[in-house]
Structures are given as C-alpha cells and as structure tokens.
Amino acid sequence: MKHSYIDKFRLEDKTAIVTGGGGILGQHFCIGLASAGADVAVVDIDLEAAEKTMTLINDEFGTKAKAFQCDVTSEESVVQMVKDVVSHFGQINILHNNAAGKSKDLDAFFANFEDYELDQWKEIMSTNLDGMFLVAKHVGKVFIEQGNGGAIIQTASIYGVIGPDQRIYEGSYYLDRQINSPAIYSASKAGVIGLTKYLATYWAGKGIRVNAITPGGVESGQNDTFKRNYSNRIPMNRMAKPEEMVGALIYLASEASSYVTGHNIIVDGGLNAW
Template sequence: MTSTYRELFDLDGRVAIVTGGLGILGRHCCRALAEYGAHVVVVDLDGASAERFAAELARETGVACLGLHCDVSCEASVEGMVSQVLEHFGTIDVLHNNAASKSDDLEAFFAPVEDYSLDEWRRIMAVNLDGVFLVSRSVGRRMIEQGRGGSIIHTGSIYGQLGCDPSIYAGSEYLGVTINTPPVYAASKAGVSGLARYLATSWAVHGIRVNTLVPGGMQSGQNAEFVARYSRRVPMKRMGRPEELVGALLYLASDASHYVTGQCLYVDGGLSAW
C-alpha cells in the first residue's frame, strides 16, 4: 500500500486499456487516466484516429500512450489487440470496458420492442455484451498470469438497473427519428453489471477487482425538450456531463478502491435514489 492517502489515486507507471476510447465518455476517461500517470491504450474501431489521440495524450501528459484498432465483437481482433499491448508495455493493470455500439440503422435501433428485429438485437449485443466478455476474458487471463491483480471496470447504464420512463422521450428526436431507450440497450447493460459481479467473485482470489460504472443520462447533443423532461426526473434537476464520470473511474482504477469489487457505482445525479 502507499504511504500517503494522496498516493492512493496515483496510477504512475500502470497500463490502462480503454475500449471505445474515442467516444463521448472515452476521451475524457483516457485523458484522466493519463493525467494521473497511466500509460493509456486508446482502443477503437478507428485505429488511425486512436493513434492520433494517443499521441496527443502523450504530448500533453508526458506518459507513453498507444492507439490501437480493435473490433471488440471479434475474438481474433481482441486477442490481437491484447497481444499488442503486452508486446508494447509488457503488462496490463487496468481495463475499462467502455465500447458500445452505435447502430447505423436508427429506425431499427429505436423500433418499439414489439417490432424489434432479432438481427438488430444481435448486432448490438455483439458489441455491448459479447465484447465486454471477450475483452474481459482475454485481459483477465493475462492478469492472472501476471499474478499481481488488477482492476476491470465496465461502463453500464442507469437503464441497465432501472426501468425507463417513456414519458421523457415525448417530443424527442435524433436526425428525424423518434428516440427511446431501446430494449437491447437496457438488456445489454444489465448483462454488463451481472457479468461484473460474476467475474468479481470468480477472480477475487487473484486480486482482480471488477466493478461497473453506472452513468445516468449524459448531456451530449439531445434536444431541449428531452433535456428538460429528463432533468425533471433527477433530484439534482439536470443531466450529467461526461467529465463528471472521471472521478468515479479514477477511484475504481486506483488503489483508493482496493477493497471494492462486484459493485455498481452510480453517477446519476440521484436518479436511482428515488
């Protein structure tokens, strides 16, 4: 353990993989981990952009970072990515499973549950849940081999824990399509937290902690009607900002949470407390 409480949050020299590293939440999380001293591996489908962002982080923070392409729904791609990380840095200490699918068919993605396509369901599940399993399995195996533990953090969602309120979506659209919380999104995020609890109890003997970060609604370009309706449902009366997730992430990634595993840490403005 560290000699001062301040040092509990120090990630100096540790290697942290962030999948979905170019996303709305991912960029903030990558930057925070690097600022606290971690060698960040920015993992995304867009490998070229991941490389550029990793180089930017390295210039800004002075720590070596790496950008890699990976399709988390593909077993071979995941194994290749993890092997590259080990070849480059020699170790993995932190994994943030943050990748989630952005459907290229909004009509199918936001379809009512009674009309939901099985093909669309499987496309989203392949990333949101299969991908979390594949990356966790690969990284967890290496952490066990390393023999010094580690921290795995899944990005869940408030809608993986609570039922959605359809009334907040009245009058809300995205690119001309009426939006909602898709059933596959809720089911996949519930699966993510269930998998975290399973891995936490299975791998605790190896010193590997597995937790789920549970954001509430984050403001990211939604129209004013949706923001107002959602905010009325939250005790703090507003949506979250992506950067407000990083404090919880740093806690779970660091030794500050050394005795915390199998937990859901809510960052939701109090919505789950109603």
C-alpha cells in the first residue's frame, strides 16, 4: 500500500469562500487556496479589490475564481452572497472568515481608551465579530444542507490572545499617521477565538470543523521605528510577511487537519512564547 500524505493538503473539487479577499492578507489567502486546487469565491465589500484578486488567480492558475461584493455587517447582503456563490459554483466546502473592519474615522479609531466613543466601538465590532457570526451562520446552513461537513477558518489576531505592549507604539506610524492598538481591536479578535471554540463543539457532530488563525504583526506600510520596536519583541527578531500566513490556512482547510477543530494556530514568530 502506497501512502501519499501530501495529497491530503490538496483542495481540488473544493469551493472556498474568503471574506476580505481583496485585502493585504486576503489576497494571499485566496491565491494560496487556489494554488492548492480550490475554486475561490473572492468576497469583499470593495468589489474592485475582489476583482483584482480574482484576475490574479485566473491568470496564474486557471482555477475558477469569481469576485462577489458583500457587506458582512448586513445579514441581507450575506444571505445574497451565499446564494450567489452556491449558484455559481454549485457548492461551498471551505469558509475563510477573514474580513475585518476599517474605521471611517481614524482619529476616533485611534483615540485613547478613556475617550473612546461607543459608536466607534460598535462600528468595528459589527465587522470584526458580528460579521463573522453572520457569515458562519449562513455558510454553516449550506454545509448542513449539503450533508458532507465543511471547514471554517476564522482570522483572529495576536492581540486577541495577549495584550499589546504599548511601548512598541512610541514614535510608530502607519501610512504617515501615529498609531496604537485600540481596545476594540483586542476585544473583537478575542471574541473571534471564543466564537471559533463554540462553533467547533456545536457543529462537531455535523462534520464541520472550525479553527482560527492568529497572525502576528505583518509588514504592511509601518515606519521603521514601528518595525524595529515590534521586531525587538519577537524571538525571530522580525515582522511577518503576508505569505507566511498561508500555510496554516491550507492545512486547516484541507483533510490534512481532519482531526483538528477548535484550535487556534498562532503564527507570530514566537511572540506568545516569551
């Protein structure tokens, strides 16, 4: 008998939804799933960004990819997106719940905790956690109707696991503005991990596996001061590259992780090991 364990990582004949598929990490996640053989529904509130990812996939792999516009904070929009994906591809086998919120008001988003506005808190929570709930709810229904299980992977954050070191942000800028890590980000991402564990046990009997990926800090336009401060906190002494998150996703989406559920894979260069 020949064993081919590497084949368990293959995703041919699978359809994956990736929310936030036009983003910095989302684009890499979509391309990674396509490289493993999956058909990919690239979902984003920004249809143009989703279409760019779709084009990259179709040009490079010849894998079927299709862009879909969706506001994950709207149940009506989520329901329509899921219907459209099933109509186009005929099935859903993998959900990467990856979309995260971008504030309409960066001054409000980066405000001190003591001055934080409740409306701003709710705005970010509506995408980072409420959106996860809505997409998981409606894709989960499809999984149950199909009757052959499924894999859900949800993107959390290292600051949903540990508290941020405020010293990192002294003199730190992102795209030319002073930054910090607000409490709403930590609270919402910790909620993603809690939701993941709940759904893993809730749907285990249906053959639906639910896991999380927790990225550490990824290079994406921060200034040198931030990169240096952050890297000095990391055992591997550097920030992550976006593509370094993809291997964990392919593992959790594939049969290679068939006995893994309720798990949170932390990809952070060792930060949480200090």
